[in-house]
Amino acid sequence: xxxxxxxxxxxxxxxxxxxxxxxxxxxxxxxxxxxxxxxxxxxxxxxxxxxxxxxxxxxxxxxxxxxxxxxxxxxxxxxxxxxxxxxxxxxxxxxxxxxxxxxxxxxxxxxxxxxxxxxxxxxxxxxxxxxxxxxxxxxxxxxxxxxxxxxxxxxxxxxxxxxxxxxxxxxxxxxxxxxxxxxxxxxxxxxxxxxxxxxxxxxxxxxxxxxxxxxxxxxxxxxxxxxxxxxxxxxxxxxxxxxxxxxxxxxxxxxxxxxxxxxxxxxxxxxxxxxxxxxxxxxxxxxxxxxxxxxxxxxxxxxxxxxxxxxxxxxxxxxxxxxxxx
Amino acid sequence: xxxxxxxxxxxxxxxxxxxxxxxxxxxxxxxxxxxxxxxxxxxxxxxxxxxxxxxxxxxxxxxxxxxxxxxxxxxxxxxxxxxxxxxxxxxxxxxxxxxxxxxxxxxxxxxxxxxxxxxxxxxxxxxxxxxxxxxxxxxxxxxxxxxxxxxxxxxxxxxxxxxxxxxxxxxxxxxxxxxxxxxxxxxxxxxxxxxxxxxxxxxxxxxxxxxxxxxxxxxxxxxxxxxxxxxxxxxxxxxxxxxxxxxxxxxxxxxxxxxxxxxxxxxxxxxxxxxxxxxxxxxxxxxxxxxxxxxxxxxxxxxxxxxxxxxxxxxxxxxxxxxxxxxxxxxxxxxxxxxxxxxxxxxxxxxxxxxxxxxxxxxxxxxxx
Numbered sequence: 001x002x003x004x005x006x007x008x009x010x011x012x013x014x015x016x017x018x019x020x021x022x023x024x025x026x027x028x029x030x031x032x033x034x035x036x037x038x039x040x041x042x043x044x045x046x047x048x049x050x051x052x053x054x055x056x057x058x059x060x061x062x063x064x065x066x067x068x069x070x071x072x073x074x075x076x077x078x079x080x081x082x083x084x085x086x087x088x089x090x091x092x093x094x095x096x097x098x099x100x101x102x103x104x105x106x107x108x109x110x111x112x113x114x115x116x117x118x119x120x121x122x123x124x125x126x127x128x129x130x131x132x133x134x135x136x137x138x139x140x141x142x143x144x145x146x147x148x149x150x151x152x153x154x155x156x157x158x159x160x161x162x163x164x165x166x167x168x169x170x171x172x173x174x175x176x177x178x179x180x181x182x183x184x185x186x187x188x189x190x191x192x193x194x195x196x197x198x199x200x201x202x203x204x205x206x207x208x209x210x211x212x213x214x215x216x217x218x219x220x221x222x223x224x225x226x227x228x229x230x231x232x233x234x235x236x237x238x239x240x241x242x243x244x245x246x247x248x249x250x251x252x253x254x255x256x257x258x259x260x261x262x263x264x265x266x267x268x269x270x271x272x273x274x275x276x277x278x279x280x281x282x283x284x285x286x287x288x289x290x291x292x293x294x295x296x297x298x299x300x301x302x303x304x305x306x307x308x309x310x311x312x313x314x315x316x317x318x319x320x321x322x323x324x325x326x
Numbered sequence: 327x328x329x330x331x332x333x334x335x336x337x338x339x340x341x342x343x344x345x346x347x348x349x350x351x352x353x354x355x356x357x358x359x360x361x362x363x364x365x366x367x368x369x370x371x372x373x374x375x376x377x378x379x380x381x382x383x384x385x386x387x388x389x390x391x392x393x394x395x396x397x398x399x400x401x402x403x404x405x406x407x408x409x410x411x412x413x414x415x416x417x418x419x420x421x422x423x424x425x426x427x428x429x430x431x432x433x434x435x436x437x438x439x440x441x442x443x444x445x446x447x448x449x450x451x452x453x454x455x456x457x458x459x460x461x462x463x464x465x466x467x468x469x470x471x472x473x474x475x476x477x478x479x480x481x482x483x484x485x486x487x488x489x490x491x492x493x494x495x496x497x498x499x500x501x502x503x504x505x506x507x508x509x510x511x512x513x514x515x516x517x518x519x520x521x522x523x524x525x526x527x528x529x530x531x532x533x534x535x536x537x538x539x540x541x542x543x544x545x546x547x548x549x550x551x552x553x554x555x556x557x558x559x560x561x562x563x564x565x566x567x568x569x570x571x572x573x574x575x576x577x578x579x580x581x582x583x584x585x586x587x588x589x590x591x592x593x594x595x596x597x598x599x600x601x602x603x604x605x606x607x608x609x610x611x612x613x614x615x616x617x618x619x620x621x622x623x624x625x626x627x628x629x630x631x632x633x634x635x636x637x638x639x640x641x642x643x644x645x646x647x648x649x650x651x652x653x654x655x656x657x658x659x660x661x662x663x664x665x666x667x668x669x670x671x672x673x674x675x676x677x678x679x680x681x682x683x684x685x686x687x688x689x690x691x692x693x694x695x
Contacts (some may be wrong), residue, residue: 096565096566097562097563097566098562099561099562100558100559140558143555143557143558143559144555144558144559146555147555148552148553148554148555149555150363165617166572167569167570170554170557170570170572171557171565171566171568171570172558173554173556173557173558174554174555175550175552175554176572177550190384192552194384195521195552196552197552250462274522302648306537308432
């Protein structure tokens with residue numbers, strides 16, 4: 001996910017940290033109407049300050065909507081993207097000071113039974129999500145309602161920014177595993193599944209260039225192999241899920257677990273499963289394109305087709321894929 | 327003396343038994359002994375004093391994962407390594423798991439000392455396996471339990487033969503560490519995995535009461551685990567005074583102890599030994615902990631701390647409040663704790679284990695005379 005100030009060049013790390021501290025303060029202490037306005041104001045500045053980033057959002061929306069980049073529809077969508085992203089930032093911190101009853105009132109969910117059924121079976125469940133709506137709200141809701149959940153966080157720089165996020169998400173009751181280069185994350189995830197936890201992996205973007213090549217919205221895109229690989233190795237079910245922003249809160253949808261008959265050829269199975277994930281992501285994103293907080297390029301800049309490499313030797317695909325490194 | 331140490335669990339994983347074996351080997355070497363550690367693992371060890379004798383596999387048991395090596399090829403490897411090393415004594419840890427330690431006990435060429443670490447929750451399993459374990463037990467010259475609870479659990483019908491040598495703790499590490507920079511106020515410290523056995527949610531419920539009564543009290547939590555979500559269920563204002571540090575590497579813990587006022591140990595049971603309690607005592611912290619088997623051997627009620635019924639947040643809260651409000655009491659408990667922690671000093675413990683080795687060798691000599 002993008003952090004505000006991420007692109008502010010040298011010394012930007014410190015700026016990013018100060019901006020986040022300010023956002024944390026606003027989120028936790030400023031009343032909702034004013035807090036949302038402040039967030040939108042900041043994002044409007046951000047949009048002006050970084051035309052490059054705005055162009056990326058434009059290109060992503062053009063791909064999703066199937067309209068030219070500078071068409072009025074895409075322009076309007078980009079504005080809405082920034083507005084909803086501002087809301088994400090305000091609300092993620094506002095969650096920290098929100099009474100539990102209010103969280104439960106603002107958060108609605110479809111498909112909770114898929115999680116409950118998995119819990120009864122005792123092997124945990126892996127939820128693969130796109131960067132939509134507010135995934136922190138989902139994590140907090142799970143913790144609040146007695147589910148045990150763990151998410152993986154990519155390591156951010158500078159360290160104090162990373163620390164702030166760890167502290168924030170832990171205070172929401174979420175378990176957070178820092179994605180380090182060693183194999184610890186994969187092992188920890190396997191252990192968490194053995195202890196019947198819910199693992200949430202944000203999996204709509206590959207950071208390493210070694211993910212699985214899938215087609216989304218008519219173009220090739222890389223998705224991390226980690227979620228599928230983790231599910232195949234542990235036998236734990238994998239559901240695709242998302243969180244939509246609603247007028248007063250969030251609506252979470254959890255799809256039934258994927259059904260893939262393993263052939264024994266891990267590479268093939270991982271590809272098959274990741275293609276199914278991509279197809280379900282597509283539907284979620286298509287039903288609320290501007291609620292997709294995607295501020296990095298994903299479709300262009302793909303190298304020419306080569307062997308996708310989901311196996312254990314291929315290493316992690318992205319923030320979620322450390323599991324493949326056991 | 328040439329001493330072979332056998333560990334049944336994957337060497338690269340973190341765990342109480344691995345830590346114990348690693349530290350014991352280092353202390354034995356400091357005293358001029360030759361040591362060789364045998365353990366399962368996933369890759370060869372860079373340490374020349376450690377031989378990886380088989381590939382560990384994960385075995386799900388009791389909602390937790392043990393990484394052991396029940397492979398007969400590994401047994402052959404253990405026998406070869408022991409023949410080549412020619413130990414004066416073989417010291418096996420937790421030999422009732424079907425892994426390296428059991429193999430070492432069964433194929434040791436000479437005297438065998440065994441240490442039992444685990445607590446009490448699987449007594450039934452041990453009883454059922456007794457016919458097999460008899461063979462293992464019959465090879466042990468000296469049996470050690472790290473506590474009464476561990477001896478009771480691990481030695482089956484041979485309880486009367488076992489002696490108690492506690493876990494060693496690096497107490498100096500917890501003396502005079504620079505305090506961590508934390509928000510101002512009084513601080514309650516919890517260090518452990520956040521799972522139901524360790525009682526984290528009980529501590530959170532206690533803090534939900536305490537935090538309201540004592541507005542300057544903070545709850546510092548070092549550890550991670552499935553019960554982490556408990557913090558989401560208290561009111562947001564109180565949640566802001568809970569600092570969740572996540573899993574903290576052991577070496578980084580002392581500054582948090584140095585910054586804390588009270589240590590809380592709300593475990594629900596199934597503990598064989600409270601290393602976390604000894605570490606907190608070494609740091610001079612007053613303890614408020616559950617009155618459970620294994621732990622009451624370490625902390626005495628009213629002397630080093632206050633023991634409360636397990637799983638009772640109200641009792642826990644009122645015991646913590648008493649210690650926080652009465653600084654004189656806190657100081658007395660802390661000083662008594664620091665004195666008691668000396669009992670667990672590695673140097674002392676190593677001396678007692680050496681004595682066990684000498685006894686084992688003497689017993690064998692008598693047998694063959």
